[in-house]
Amino acid sequence: MKVLQVIDQAFRTTVEEQDDTILWLTQSMRGAGGDLQVLLSGHGVHYAVLNQRQPPLVLGTWKQSQPAELVRDLTNLTESGVPVYAVREDLEERGLAGLPLQAGVELVSRAGLADLYERVDQIWQW
Amino acid sequence: MSDLKTLTFAFMDPPFESERTVTFFRLLDAALERGASVRVFAYEGAVALAFARQAPHGNAVHGRDAAEEDHPLTREWIRALQEKAAAKDLSFEWINCGLCVDERGVNDVIDGCGRGGPPDLWRYASDAFNTLTIGTR
Numbered sequence: 001m002k003v004l005q006v007i008d009q010a011f012r013t014t015v016e017e018q019d020d021t022i023l024w025l026t027q028s029m030r031g032a033g034g035d036l037q038v039l040l041s042g043h044g045v046h047y048a049v050l051n052q053r054q055p056p057l058v059l060g061t062w063k064q065s066q067p068a069e070l071v072r073d074l075t076n077l078t079e080s081g082v083p084v085y086a087v088r089e090d091l092e093e094r095g096l097a098g099l100p101l102q103a104g105v106e107l108v109s110r111a112g113l114a115d116l117y118e119r120v121d122q123i124w125q126w
Numbered sequence: 127m128s129d130l131k132t133l134t135f136a137f138m139d140p141p142f143e144s145e146r147t148v149t150f151f152r153l154l155d156a157a158l159e160r161g162a163s164v165r166v167f168a169y170e171g172a173v174a175l176a177f178a179r180q181a182p183h184g185n186a187v188h189g190r191d192a193a194e195e196d197h198p199l200t201r202e203w204i205r206a207l208q209e210k211a212a213a214k215d216l217s218f219e220w221i222n223c224g225l226c227v228d229e230r231g232v233n234d235v236i237d238g239c240g241r242g243g244p245p246d247l248w249r250y251a252s253d254a255f256n257t258l259t260i261g262t263r
Contacts, residue, residue, distance in 0.1 A: 001252050009263065013170070021138075021170060022261070025244050032245035122251065124136070126261035 002035045002120040009126065010043040014068040015057050020047070022126045023073045030080060037120060038077060039108070040086040047074060048086035049099040071102060078104025085116065132163040132217070134254035136247055138262040140171030141180070141200040150260055151203050158210050163217040165254060167247040168239075171262065173222040175200040176239040177232040201236050208238050221246045 007022050014020055026036050040048050050071050056064035078084050085108045091097045101107070108116055117123055135154065139146045157164050168175060182197040184190060204220065211218035221242040227233055235241075251257040 003251065009261065012262065017170075025169070025247070028244035029248045032248050034248045122257055124257065124259040126138075126259055 001122065002037065003122045003124055004037045004039055004117065004120040006039045006041060006123060006125045007044040007047070008042040010046045014054060014070070015064075018064075018066050018068050019073055020068065020070055023047075023070065023077065026082065027073065027076060027080075030077070030082060037083045037116075038085065039113075039116065040084065040105075041090055042087075043094075045086045045090045045094065045096060048084075048091065048101050048105045049096050050074075050102065051100075074102050075104070078102075087113070131161070131255040132165060132253065133157050134165045134167070134247075134250040134257040136167045136169055136251075136257065136259040137172045137175075138170045138260065140174045141177075143171070144262070146260060146262075147175070147200070151200070151207070153258070154207055155210070158207060158214060158216055158218070161214070161216065162255070163219075164207070164211065165217075165219045165250040166221070167242075167250055168220065168222045168226075169247075170223070170226050171230075173226045174230060174232045176204055176220060176222060176235040177201060178234045178236045204239065205236060219250075221250075 005022055005026050007020070012021065026038060030036055047070055053069050053071065054067040056067045058064070074084060084105050086101070086105050088097070088107045088109050135150065137150050139150070141147060154164055154166070178201060180199045180201050182192050182195065182199060184192040185195045188195060208218050220239040222235065222239060224241045224243055227241060
């Protein structure tokens with residue numbers, strides 16, 4: 001079974017969880033043998049052009065020591081063979097189209113989404 | 127077409143915060159009503175849905191004590207769905223993401239709800255007729 005994980009919400013709980021929960025879930029299920037792909041759409045396309053780790057949260061004398069490393073998490077996915085796509089028009093609408101994409105991320109047009117969906121058995125919209 | 131199917135649900139929202147939670151439970155009830163067995167993977171805040179220490183309270187604004195207010199509790203909704211499934215000879219399985227449980231301190235869950243992780247979601251989804259994911263917003 002092939003599943004496409006659609007991440008439409010960016011930076012959801014990334015401070016508290018120190019990762020993106022769906023990228024984490026994908027990595028974990030990949031380790032359990034899951035055949036998964038990732039589609040970054042909507043605000044999720046921000047992940048495709050990230051180039052730095054999240055800054056640590058500081059509250060009074062408390063400072064976060066392990067902020068999220070979304071660049072690393074996406075790289076881990078692509079290097080392990082998980083296809084990662086980003087919607088071209090969603091990048092353009094947010095003024096992100098001119099920024100370099102993370103290695104391994106492929107652009108897909110909105111018109112191409114139907115073909116992408118046809119290539120998997122289930123689509124999980126998060 | 128078979129009447130007996132298994133549907134998997136992955137849900138992220140906590141109790142008492144979102145209308146999605148009510149809708150999610152209505153979908154579970156509807157699935158059982160239509161003869162489908164149900165498997166739930168509770169992720170992030172949704173692990174609190176099965177927390178055994180949820181307690182009803184009175185409501186002074188409503189002018190009712192705890193018994194009169196009869197405040198809805200998601201642990202009771204889960205129990206009711208477990209009983210509905212059993213009455214219809216269907217299965218109703220529920221697994222909480224263990225790490226999500228630990229970080230929230232909601233380890234004490236009602237009977238019939240277990241602890242697991244993403245491999246359980248993958249197993250649930252692989253065996254099910256279909257899977258519905260409902261992420262938080």
